Amino acid sequence: MALAGALVARHAFATTDQAKDWLAGHAKGAPKDGKVSLKAPEIAENGNAVPLTVSVDSEMSDKTWVKAIYIAADGNPNPGVAVYEFTPLSGKAEVSLRVRLQQTQKLVAVAEMNDGTLFTASREIKVTIGGCGG
Amino acid sequence: MADDIKPRLRVPTSAKKGEVVEIKTLITHPMETGLRKDSDGKLVPRLIVNALAVTYNDKPVLNARLEPAVSANPYLAFFLKVDESGTLKFTWTDDNKQSWSAESKIEVT
Numbered sequence: 001m002a003l004a005g006a007l008v009a010r011h012a013f014a015t016t017d018q019a020k021d022w023l024a025g026h027a028k029g030a031p032k033d034g035k036v037s038l039k040a041p042e043i044a045e046n047g048n049a050v051p052l053t054v055s056v057d058s059e060m061s062d063k064t065w066v067k068a069i070y071i072a073a074d075g076n077p078n079p080g081v082a083v084y085e086f087t088p089l090s091g092k093a094e095v096s097l098r099v100r101l102q103q104t105q106k107l108v109a110v111a112e113m114n115d116g117t118l119f120t121a122s123r124e125i126k127v128t129i130g131g132c133g134g
Numbered sequence: 135m136a137d138d139i140k141p142r143l144r145v146p147t148s149a150k151k152g153e154v155v156e157i158k159t160l161i162t163h164p165m166e167t168g169l170r171k172d173s174d175g176k177l178v179p180r181l182i183v184n185a186l187a188v189t190y191n192d193k194p195v196l197n198a199r200l201e202p203a204v205s206a207n208p209y210l211a212f213f214l215k216v217d218e219s220g221t222l223k224f225t226w227t228d229d230n231k232q233s234w235s236a237e238s239k240i241e242v243t
Contacts, residue, residue, distance in 0.1 A: 049205040060215070073203055077169055080201040084212070089195045091154035091215030098205035100167070131205070 013102065014079035019072040022079040023110045023120075026070045031118035036069075036111045038123040047101040047131035055094035056111040056119065060086070066093035068112045075105025100131035139163050141224060145238035149216040159186070160209045161226050161234060167202035183208055185227045190240075191220035216240055 014022075023031075039053040056066045065088045071081040084095050093111065108122040144158040161183060168180025186198040186208075196212050214222065223237040 053211075076203050077167075078201060078203065081203040082201060083199040085197040087194050087196075089190060089193060089215055090213055092213035094213060095198075096209070096211035098209050100203050100205050 013075055013077060014073070016074045016106070019074040019079040019106075019108055022072045023070050023108060026083060027068070027110050027112045027118050029116065029118050031110050031120035033120060035119040036109050036121035038107055038109055038121055040107065040123055040125050043126045043128065044101060045128045047103070047127040047129055049098040049131070050101050050125060050127070051096065052099050052107065053094065053096040054109045055092075058093055058111075058113065060088050060091050060093060062088050065090075065114050066111050067114050069093065069095060070110045070112070071099075072108050072110075073099070073101065073105055074108065075103045076101065081107070101125060101127045102130040103127055139234060141226060141234050141236040143224065143236055143238050145222055146240060147238075148241045148243045151242045152215065152217060154213050154215050155240070156211060157188075157214055157222065158209070158211045159224060159236075160207055161186075162207050163226075163228070165200075165202065165204060165206045165208060169202070181229050183226050183228045186210065187225045187227075188212075189223045190214060190216075191218070192223075195222070214240075216242060218242055 035057045044050040058066050066086050068085045070083050072079045104126045106122050106124045111119045140162050142160045146155050149155050163183045166178050166181040170178045188196040219242045221237050225235045227233045
């Protein structure tokens, strides 16, 4: 436990504001709640590989499509997680991945539509054993 | 170590015209965050796969940019709308600009 304490003290963690800034650096504007959903376990026993699915409820046609999904986390050493850029060829704006979570924290996703409209959703995940190689 | 890096794909071999199919990929890669220390207490330099580009018949389908928060052996599942037979091509790139490619054919039935 002493070791875990030392590791926590050594790393500076991203904050909720840094996660917001990271997202704002990718998607300009004020995101509205809705359309985006994050699926992940409520409690992750192993923070090294937490399954996460982000989907956006939208058609994927040549007129209306989801241009990108940006994912950030507010309790890791760095706020960014990943960016996925889609085209109408994607058919469905959904990605599944596995993320490292150092501690219990909130994951935030922002979806950018082809017209620039932004939508967002977030989800807290409780982490029993942190990842990130500390 | 670089020899151990191997892309894996799960792509359907056939689909109906207009069908949206799920594609699953994984590349075996340690995704060193740059924060981990080795047994001598030295920081292991950051080395991650930071990008994945997917095209179908050379048209872009998905571009992913990954940060160290993505787990080792990065897994990704996504979707593709199949309007014509073709080749789905994947290219992963790491911090050293080394890249790995894989491809898979889908036939419209």
